[in-house]
Amino acid sequence: xxxxxxxxxxxxxxxxxxxxxxxxxxxxxxxxxxxxxxxxxxxxxxxxxxxxxxxxxxxxxxxxxxxxxxxxxxxxxxxxxxxxxxxxxxxxxxxxxxxxxxxxxxxxxxxxxxxxxxxxxxxxxxxxxxxxxxxxxxxxxxxxxxxxxxxxxxxxxxxxxxxxxxxxxxxxxxxxxxxxxxxxxxxxxxxxxxxxxxxxxxxxxxxxxxxxxxxxxxxxxxxxxxxxxxxxxxxxxxxxxxxxxxxxxxxxxxxxxxxxxxxxxxxxxxxxxxxxxxxxxxxxxxxxxxxxxxxxxxxxxxxxxxxxxxxxxxxxxxx
Numbered sequence: 108x109x110x111x112x113x114x115x116x117x118x119x120x121x122x123x124x125x126x127x128x129x130x131x132x133x134x135x136x137x138x139x140x141x142x143x144x145x146x147x148x149x150x151x152x153x154x155x156x157x158x159x160x161x162x163x164x165x166x167x168x169x170x171x172x173x174x175x176x177x178x179x180x181x182x183x184x185x186x187x188x189x190x191x192x193x194x195x196x197x198x199x200x201x202x203x204x205x206x207x208x209x210x211x212x213x214x215x216x217x218x219x220x221x222x223x224x225x226x227x228x229x230x231x232x233x234x235x236x237x238x239x240x241x242x243x244x245x246x247x248x249x250x251x252x253x254x255x256x257x258x259x260x261x262x263x264x265x266x267x268x269x270x271x272x273x274x275x276x277x278x279x280x281x282x283x284x285x286x287x288x289x290x291x292x293x294x295x296x297x298x299x300x301x302x303x304x305x306x307x308x309x310x311x312x313x314x315x316x317x318x319x320x321x322x323x324x325x326x327x328x329x330x331x332x333x334x335x336x337x338x339x340x341x342x343x344x345x346x347x348x349x350x351x352x353x354x355x356x357x358x359x360x361x362x363x364x365x366x367x368x369x370x371x372x373x374x375x376x377x378x379x380x381x382x383x384x385x386x387x388x389x390x391x392x393x394x395x396x397x398x399x400x401x402x403x404x405x406x407x408x409x410x411x412x413x414x415x416x417x418x419x420x421x422x423x424x425x426x
Contacts, residue, residue, distance in 0.1 A: 113176035181215030233266030
């Protein structure tokens with residue numbers, strides 16, 4: 108059972124996520140009936156660690172503290188060019204080899220990647236950094252949409268608040284759902300959040316510099332409620348459907364169908380956030396045709412429902 112926790116803090120450590128780890132594992136809540144952990148924050152040499160917030164964090168332990176830990180966590184660091192020192196990577200490998208949990212929060216995944224622990228594994232990080240993680244560690248199976256991923260005894264989380272989700276998931280695994288729920292209530296957070304980080308990603312329309320296609324895209328965006336198809340879009344462009352589809356992919360990097368669904372999703376998200384329209388009305392206005400189809404695409408692309416999305420992002424003054 109999980110009892111001994113060591114968090115590795117690297118230069119430019121992110122203080123919010125470090126604080127989350129302290130909140131999850133570093134406080135004695137045995138009086139509330141929750142488990143106690145032998146918890147420590149450690150650095151390469153046991154010395155102070157500069158934070159990304161402009162102050163140093165005093166640390167009492169060096170990496171030797173991680174040698175007996177049941178869980179070794181790498182807190183995120185805000186320096187894309189930083190390469191974790193070899194002793195840190197070695198400590199992570201030894202923890203994994205002896206069967207300990209190894210966890211990263213946000214950009215801490217880059218340390219796991221450098222240690223080779225993500226090779227052949229599903230993993231994630233903050234959506235801003237998933238492309239770089241996949242580029243640097245091509246053997247890793249990077250999922251940009253999820254809040255956290257457990258693959259064996261390696262656990263990676265997305266950014267910021269996703270560290271809470273990942274920590275509670277681990278506590279559910281090691282203790283019980285009841286313990287995780289009790290701790291979540293103590294922290295005043297939901298014990299489990301629906302969906303993934305895809306719903307938080309901003310995906311604006313990619314500019315298309317093409318005299319032939321631009322009028323078509325403009326016309327379609329102005330009439331998303333209409334039943335557009337590849338054939339009707341090709342007709343607007345005065346092209347054969349196959350020629351249009353090929354040119355469309357060359358210019359936008361997407362198929363006409365995928366682009367159309369993406370634009371309808373963007374409009375639906377905006378209407379859910381900024382208006383009080385019902386789901387049926389939003390489905391009509393965005394061209395999905397039915398609430399069931401709208402829900403299908405929200406589940407497929409955002410791993411959530413329109414209602415749940417609105418509950419999270421709706422403006423306080425809908426119009």
